[in-house]
Amino acid sequence: MAYNILIVDDSRSMRKVIRKVIGLSGFKVGECWEAENGQEALDILKGSWVDLILSDLHMPVMNGLELLRRLKEDESLRDLPVVFITTESNENRLQELLTLGARGCIRKPFHPEVIRTYLAQIMGESDEAGMAVSNEECDF
Amino acid sequence: MRQEWLSAMKSAISEVLETMFFIVVDFGGAAGPSSTPCSYQSRIDLVSQQQGARITMRFTAPFALALSSNFLSKDEGKVPEEELKDVLKELTNMIGGVFKGHIDKGSTVWFLGIPVCEALSSLPAGPFASVSVHLDGAYAGDVILEVIPLSR
Numbered sequence: 001m002a003y004n005i006l007i008v009d010d011s012r013s014m015r016k017v018i019r020k021v022i023g024l025s026g027f028k029v030g031e032c033w034e035a036e037n038g039q040e041a042l043d044i045l046k047g048s049w050v051d052l053i054l055s056d057l058h059m060p061v062m063n064g065l066e067l068l069r070r071l072k073e074d075e076s077l078r079d080l081p082v083v084f085i086t087t088e089s090n091e092n093r094l095q096e097l098l099t100l101g102a103r104g105c106i107r108k109p110f111h112p113e114v115i116r117t118y119l120a121q122i123m124g125e126s127d128e129a130g131m132a133v134s135n136e137e138c139d140f
Numbered sequence: 141m142r143q144e145w146l147s148a149m150k151s152a153i154s155e156v157l158e159t160m161f162f163i164v165v166d167f168g169g170a171a172g173p174s175s176t177p178c179s180y181q182s183r184i185d186l187v188s189q190q191q192g193a194r195i196t197m198r199f200t201a202p203f204a205l206a207l208s209s210n211f212l213s214k215d216e217g218k219v220p221e222e223e224l225k226d227v228l229k230e231l232t233n234m235i236g237g238v239f240k241g242h243i244d245k246g247s248t249v250w251f252l253g254i255p256v257c258e259a260l261s262s263l264p265a266g267p268f269a270s271v272s273v274h275l276d277g278a279y280a281g282d283v284i285l286e287v288i289p290l291s292r
Contacts, residue, residue, distance in 0.1 A: 010254075011229065013212060109159035
């Protein structure tokens with residue numbers, strides 16, 4: 001099964017890096033959309049099926065916290081897993097995200113393996129069963 | 141506090157550059173005139189209830205190009221100017237975030253602003269702290285830390 005992923009970050013270069021990490025992770029990815037902020041992400045979600053959101057927290061227009069709140073208010077989107085990839089390190093703020101229903105928080109700078117681990121957990125595939133590419137082949 | 145922040149800044153720079161840019165740098169003395177001019181500048185502000193801080197980063201063109209090509213896994217000649225500036229903003233964002241993690245202790249809670257890439261300015265007079273960055277022995281740029289008024 002291929003999974004559709006939405007990457008939300010105001011940095012185009014960071015979106016590229018995350019996309020590359022996903023590509024090298026070995027998971028079967030169907031569509032991979034990109035949004036510059038929470039509002040763009042909500043617009044994409046109106047017309048597209050997404051299985052996982054990887055989102056920055058601090059963004060102009062609509063930040064990640066507000067995006068998460070909007071998702072939780074929407075009955076059709078509230079179960080969509082959201083993992084934050086953020087520079088935020090304050091434990092209280094990270095805990096707030098988890099309390100609101102975020103599935104995880106990855107701190108920037110990150111090692112690619114961390115994203116891969118979250119993909120494995122959320123997509124419900126074990127390393128052995130789900131990987132088309134091994135660690136050795138991952139050249140990121 | 142000055143020494144604590146300077147150590148936190150060096151630690152943040154090393155962590156970010158080594159983890160996501162695969163670059164190991166050395167640190168020299170305070171920022172100052174160099175024979176190799178800087179070409180790019182980015183900054184990010186941090187604010188707490190008590191005070192504000194500004195991190196300004198200035199890099200030489202060769203170092204900025206090396207950073208962006210490593211981050212994007214592209215040949216140095218294939219990184220457009222717009223992408224290079226975006227990488228510098230993200231670098232500044234991450235360094236600011238890690239730095240905040242180091243100083244975000246006790247009752248003082250810091251908030252990180254949005255990074256910007258801007259025109260090169262002259263060195264501020266009497267910065268709170270600064271350090272020069274070197275790659276393979278060559279000057280690569282400066283990182284300057286200022287304490288700023290909250291209303292700024």
